[in-house]
Amino acid sequence: MSNDDHWLDLGLDKLPAPQAQRIRLLRVVLATAAVLRGRLDRALAPAGITSQQAAMLQLIEAQPSAPTITFVAQAMGMTQQNVKQIALSLEKKGFLEIAVDPADRRARRLQLTEHHHRFWKQRNPSDFSSVEEWTAGLSDAEIATALHLLTQLKAGAKNARPTQT
DSSP, rough: OOOGGGGTTTGGGGOOOHHHHHHHHHHHHHHHHHHHHHHHHHHHGGGGGHHHHHHHHHHHHHHOOOHHHHHHHHTTTTHHHHHHHHHHHHHHTTSSSEEEETTTTEEEEEEHHHHHHHHHHHHHHHHHHHHHHHHTTHHHHHHHHHHHHHHHHHHHHHOOOOOOO
């Protein structure tokens, strides 16, 4: 464990082992996400986009038709205002267009542009190679297990009752 990872175990020695393991799991997932997000942000910085913007673009691309701001906000666990702010930035950069929904003039749909498609077609081989490098320490079976377990963790977190404050 590196010096910057000591926080992962902070206060866990006083908890029952199963509870401590669950809390450490959460901390490791958060720390790993921060490392990966940082790597992605640095890789995308020359293009002028962030990992959060890239994730939103990929979510939009995965939809059968241009989604609404409301749909994207719900899917990404963000506010509509935050999605709109990110969308406005991406619109200025030519990645998407914000269009009025003809069926509901109050709603706005996020439509990807040709620039978006060309950009990712050019970037994907290099980005996919980076992901291969970052995950090279895991076997294919370990990747499949990690994917399965993280998918279960995500579903459990999504379906859990709201945290009391």
